[in-house]
């Protein structure tokens with residue numbers, strides 16, 4: 322079994338933990354967690370489902386703005402994935418958008434167990450104002466960011482590669498540091514790379530790093 326296969330098997334053990342409307346109602350701020358952020362409809366819930374090989378763990382919907390709470394998925398006692406509320410859906414009342422943004426900023430600022438941010442952007446609409454806000458907040462907190470350019474299956478290979486390079490250049494021009502990859506929940510492109518990023522931030526043990534003492538005992 323490769324490291325990535327091992328990690329994907331571990332991620333498949335994720336279980337829904339709790340939905341929190343505010344920071345105060347989040348699970349204890351201990352251990353390690355990785356949050357998935359992105360504009361509404363970017364594919365956050367679909368990515369979590371693909372990475373955990375569960376169809377309905379995080380509810381993916383064709384109605385944007387469905388995930389309005391901070392949803393926690395537990396891998397074990399000290400490791401969690403977090404589905405953050407999507408942002409920027411036009412039909413949501415302004416008052417509600419401001420409320421979400423307040424909770425989101427609060428979560429990013431105060432959540433010390435947060436080890437890294439997976440920022441999802443639709444490959445056809447990258448680096449929108451919300452994405453830049455997230456990158457700015459993460460940078461202020463020195464939180465590492467890994468970008469998934471989602472729905473890469475919507476483009477052919479050439480255009481997808483070009484989009485990747487263009488976003489890389491955009492990030493540099495804006496002064497942001499982040500790793501980035503193509504991703505598709507549908508074709509599963511980039512699944513293993515994304516899983517390995519989670520493993521690193523969540524400090525999940527890798528088979529290739531585990532000491533095999535059965536040999537010395539023989």
Ligand SMILES: Nc1nc2c(ncn2[C@@H]2O[C@H](COP(=O)(O)OP(=O)(O)OP(=O)(O)O)[C@@H](O)[C@H]2O)c(=O)[nH]1
Pocket residue numbers: 359360361362363364365366367368380381382383384385386387388406407408471472473474475504505506507508
């Ligand atoms: N073709 C394609 N469609 C995708 C992909 N990922 C998500 N979608 C579709 O995009 C829509 C939104 O996906 P979600 O996963 O619900 O997006 P979200 O970011 O969780 O949205 P909110 O919860 O509203 O913030 C759904 O109709 C998905 O089926 C992908 O990789 N490829």
Ligand SMILES: [Mg+2]
Pocket residue numbers: 365366367380381382387388404407
């Ligand atoms: Mg969602």
